[in-house]
Amino acid sequence: MLARPWLPGVELFHADFSGQPFGRHSHDAFAVGAILQGVGGYQCRGVRHALPAGTLSLMNPEEPHTGHAESERLVYRMLYVEESRLPALLGRKRLPTGFRELNPTDDGAVAAGLARLAEAFERADALTLESELLDVLERVFVRHGGLRPAAPAPRDGGVTRILRDYLENHHAEAVSLECLAGLVQRHPRHLIEAFRRAYGVPPHTYLLQRRVREAKRLLLDGQPPLEVALALGFYDQAHFSGTFKRFTGVTPGQFRHAARA
Template sequence: MDGNRLLSKTWLPGVELFHADFSGLTFARHSHDAFAIGAILQGVGGYQCRGQRHALPAGTLSLMNPEEAHTGHAESARLVYRMLYVEESRLPTLLGRKRLPDGFRCINPNDDGQVAAGLARLATEFERGDALALESELLAVLELVFVRHGGLRTARPAPRDGGVTAFLHDYLEAHYAQAISLEQLAGLVQRHPRHVIEAFRRAYGVPPHTYLLQRRVREAKRLLLSEQTSLDVALSLGFYDQAHFSGTFKRFTGVTPGQYRRSAAT
């Protein structure tokens, strides 16, 4: 069995997500030129690192610093895990900090599942390719794991709004059907992406990518009452595909697009 996938985006250099699902595969001693942030989903992973042999059951994290040599194999018949790789040179831009993480002191620390959940959301957005959602989830995962396990201090609150969120709100209202990246929004107001997310959430209760989805769903309700098909509505509003549209619509309304259309017609 080999269900491995390595996910990346040309517009997000230095960042990769490896979804591993294999039996019998082993990795010889090697290292990465990136921080590795992983979560074991099924089975037991094994490797040698820092002079010790480690066995990681499902539910635990696997953290590596750049250039840290290690092996890798499955201790169980099947092993499934997700591993995020972020080149060290990308951290200043992504984290927006003057003081960067010290590095991971413990390579398989205890965690409450939030890092693994963040990696799952990140994997979903890698598959969809929605830049705004993908970049937002990436920043959230990095902030979480480096504060918890990498010696990074909790970020200071974002600077005063100064009209930034009102401008971004109007921009999202005017361009809700277009592909928008977090970097693009940050560039419009000359703020770091993390500050954009924090300030917007403080003003409107949700981050920009959630607000954008809500706005698209609001418009979808109007379009579904016309002659357009659900697929046409999905594509016209910038959704990845009909399944993404249907899942998002139900997430915010409690019903599928088809159920909404039928209930409105009765």
């Protein structure tokens, strides 16, 4: 189970098991899951359900159900979000009415979002984690939970320039969506949308690009990759190396070697 103290009421669970049944129970949170491998099964609302890989598993708070694996091995990822947290996370006056269909098929977008969210949880990057969480919640509740699509964000009003300047000047620090939202007095959903329109990428991607740009300069100055990773706020050297390669096509070590050649 993955959770962060600065993100209360939100947990991510990755299960990989076979043969372990779960008796009748309920959760005090919305559950959003994706079957990654095998076939899951449960009984709810008087119906027995089988969930093959590629199916979503959705559950409303306090809805009794059982759970078991219908295949030799079952792998799934499940996000739990307490209902009381939705107003702050979604920034809506009208909240989701609840999931109508419990195991809809998915085009892969929600499952991919959960995978990105899991990666962000592992690396404890606040800005990326909060951004991916908001994306998953918007996507799944609009598609399956009765949430209306978001209204267009207000006019820019100079907020994206303020955000960009802040990210430029604080690129080595831990930055959160709450911090950025407070800076410009906009809900995170609105500021992400406005920033993407202005610069082509969301704030967390812009921040990573800025860190990689600075990393190049430090590597060319002869600093070791580990020192660069720690100086620029990366979780560890593996996180730094993966991010650097994502934006440049080479690892930090390969970049240093090529620069010296």
